[in-house]
Amino acid sequence: MTTAIAFRQVSRHYGTVRAVDAVDLEIAEGEFFAMLGPSGSGKTTCLRLIAGFERPTAGEVEIFDKPSGAVPPYRRPVNTVFQDYALFPHLNVRDNVAYGLMIAGVARAERHRAAEEALSMVALPGYAARKPAALSGGQRQRVALARALVNKPKVLLLDEPLGALDLKLREQMQVELKSLQRQLGITFVFVTHDQSEALSMADRVAVFNEGQIQQIGCPQDIYDRPNTPFVADFVGSSNVLPPEMVERLTGKRASASLRPEALRLQADGYAAQVIEKAFLGAVTRLTLDIDGQKLAMLLPKGEEVPEKAATVHIGWDEDALHLMEQRDA
């Protein structure tokens, strides 16, 4: 398998701020790769390093095994869908989409045909003559996508492309993006702070925090076997059990992750007190106190919901408790 993008000990520092700090990363060709993390975690900077808008202060970003250090953005085989879409307001949709081809010197008729094709690919035919200002947020997002894809990039970079859309549209676009990527076979690098988005779309996910990658793996791995307390908490708001408690339960001294949905009511289980309960529709979330340690628990619909302040007995499957390496506090 060909490596599309590789980070070799890449750092990007701004003065004393380490936006990206010694990151190693390999993204395979044809992969849907998500960079997940809170704002300021360095994921967007990594994307900008691939696009060439930023240059690493140390290390090397390789694109298809070629060092990219001195390659300006306009000579990289990648295209970007920007967070604010960055559509050119003075050009209509057709000329926006055809911009890259116009720059490449493709004849007018040919590039207009390609633009129409790209627009129908993103389900937006018939909008070619409109100005971006006359489009809705979702439509602009599609135009930005078409404008990048029309150039047939080897790697498509997406910077929180769904962030500005409402929930319904976002879910619809998630499905469409995923099927588009499968259909085109292009490498997608997708930056998001939304863990459900990353988990549902990506083949592999890198979780960022404070300029470093905490964990890289397939969504299942990231969710079920978080490496660090940060990953456990950020992805799916897992319960992070302190080492002392884990030692009492298992005899091993380490932090552990315990997913809220892995907890169940069990007559012979550990006693815990209900502090808080919140009805979320399909499930009810309980906040429990077990020996001074707070635990979140998701109770599926149909189960009897205990009253507040009641004492319940809970248990979990042994392999639901996942021990983590001690990396950060």
Add this chain to the structure above:
Amino acid sequence: MPEVAVSSPASRGLSDRLSDLLWSRQGLLILLLILPPALWLGIIYLGALFALLAQSFFSIDPFSGLINYEFTLRTYGELFRAANLDIIVRTVLMAGCVTIAAMIVGFPVAYYAARYARGKWKALFYLGVMLPLWSSYLVKVYSWKLILAKEGILSWLFETLHLSWLLDAYLLLPVVGGNSLSVSWTGTFLVFLYVWLPFMILPTQAALERVPPSMLEASGDLGARPGQTFRHVLLPLALPGIVAGSIFTFSLTLGDYIIPQIVGTSARMIGQAVYQFQGTAGNIPLAAAFAVVPILIMGVYLYIAKRMGAFNAL
């Protein structure tokens, strides 16, 4: 059920009641705000302008020197006499050169200020651009006369650098040259450029400020070299600002009569012609006809700018 306490208007002061009235009748507020400037603009400004326009359709009796209050286009016909046409062509050429030079000089300054200057550097930029506007226009023009004069600062500088031959060679050129820079068209041009430059920089900077950095990155991302990004993205987006600036530099140059009087050749520009015809010559109709010329030229200029899409990005 207790009465809901809504204080009656009468129980409060006049300013309270006035506020309530204006709040409930927004139209009245807008009318009050807009009326004084509208009156000023409508009666004093536009009124005077139309009075001037009307004058241009009268003529002057060549023997008595009295104004003949009958509608005629003869005065406009006079504009096309060779001497008068020269004045118009010369002025338009000068205004065009000054405007183009101001665009070229002003753009990098505006670009730097909009893209890179932050905090204290931005303050310094505004100060640097505005400072010349705070000092008297006449003082500036006379200072330039000293700079450009035969024994002036510039010729001293050329001499010190052993480049006097270069200056002399330049002054020997037809049209742009002359006895010294201060009595040449080059001198007039330099002073115009200096005096009107802020009017080009500020609107250009304002337009560039509104261009998100991601727009330029997107262009580069799509394969455009910096020069292509400038031509296809940055320039079109900055154009409304540049056109706004050029309206200032162009029209101010068209109408100015002091700078060409103090610095430059004895050949007149439109402003001087208006000044002399309405003053010493007492030919108000011709002065008025001359004054209409810049208005027409600006109208044509704006029409062309609009046709070329200068305002599409607004």
